[in-house]
Amino acid sequence: MTIRIIVADDQALVRSGFAMILGNENDIDIVAEAGTGNQAIALTKIHKPDIVLMDIRMPEMDGLLATEKIVQDPELAARVLVLTTFDPDEYIYRALQAGASGFLLKDTPPVELISAVRTIAGGGALLAPSITKRLIGSFAKRGFIDERIAKRLERLTNRERAVLTAVAQGLSNQEVASELFVEVATVKTHISSILSKLGLRDRTQAVIFAYESGLVETGTTSHGY
Amino acid sequence: MTIRIIVADDQALVRSGFAMILGNENDIDIVAEAGTGNQAIALTKIHKPDIVLMDIRMPEMDGLLATEKIVQDPELAARVLVLTTFDPDEYIYRALQAGASGFLLKDTPPVELISAVRTIAGGGALLAPSITKRLIGSFAKRGFIDERIAKRLERLTNRERAVLTAVAQGLSNQEVASELFVEVATVKTHISSILSKLGLRDRTQAVIFAYESGLVETGTTSHGY
């Protein structure tokens, strides 16, 4: 089974280079080349490749936006490997959030590029070592969800979890009541029960618990705080 | 410059296997083998290797704890590559938090193990593809700190940030006052100012803001929630 690839880069020379490196492998086929983000999307829809090698800096929609659109399209199964010359944190973050399966720098040795393509085609993910390092660093620093804490969530009933979630969005009892279509008295009952079950004192501690347990996560809320 | 390595695994056969694979490379030297976590630490102190290949399951202190001790010892410069048969989330999390530079499964092909060792010796980091995938997933899902939100922290004075931090630990006004050695009235003044400056309504929203802005982070608090 051959791996079908589209190369997206605004520089023709770079495209040819990648095509040459990968084209020599007999289990890899370059099915198309794109010079812009729009082209990349269009060609992906036509050719349905397994992998798109995506440059970030491109005219007419950059590679990150194109990545997002390709990954989110339910009709496409393409995985995206982002290749770029620079690696500022922001690019990496956006690329990973956009759903890229890999992130390599353009100075990666050809052999590694080829093995990266195979890894990603096989469902894996791959990052440049320097990036992996940073990712680990920020991941370790950020901390993980403590399983023991998360388990205490199980003591709550569904309704209580719903109330806690609402409280952790910064809603007052009155607002939670409106949100859940019940009376304020009911919300109060639930909150008392939550605090009691979790051994907390007030709603601020409940909010902290919600974050620490993973019930709510940073960066996912829509409120304008 | 040769890369000096210690192999730590409780099974002699496994140790020999790794030693054989790596020993053939002329830029890699196996300087010692350890069968327990304690041995790994002791031998690391003696031989000062560049890298410790660490198994997780070992008698007398497991590999994760040993990793932590080795990485945190300021006199040692060794980097740890964790090698294990299984890859439950918990192991990965703990290993990365312990400060491991890499995490590979034992079914990794010899060639990749060798290149992993070189990568790590060169200051990089390396994870098994399947693990990278999970790491990316949880990283992307967890979300990032919104810069625009973080900037609003700058509007606060130092004292106000201190108060907000305390509030975000779940302390009441009274407790915050004790913590900062001021009167409750002062805490109230600060909080009013915080809410006003950030456009928030009450302390629960302030706690949320503290998390979303990165002022406090999940997994780093010591309270028992």
Added chain:
DNA sequence: CACGGCCTCCGTCAAAAGGGGGACAGGTGA
């Protein structure tokens, strides 16, 4: 069916939080 858990709602009450004033000392910079 009887029991228990869950969800819903009441009333009452005390404590906590928050708003809106004002005041004063120390420091900083125009």
Added chain:
DNA sequence: TCACCTGTCCCCCTTTTGACGGAGGCCGTG
């Protein structure tokens, strides 16, 4: 020097929160 910010503290007042006890309806299990 004077205006301004910061940090400290005070009083008074309203709103919110949370505790406690009670109660009815629904539903699944023994």
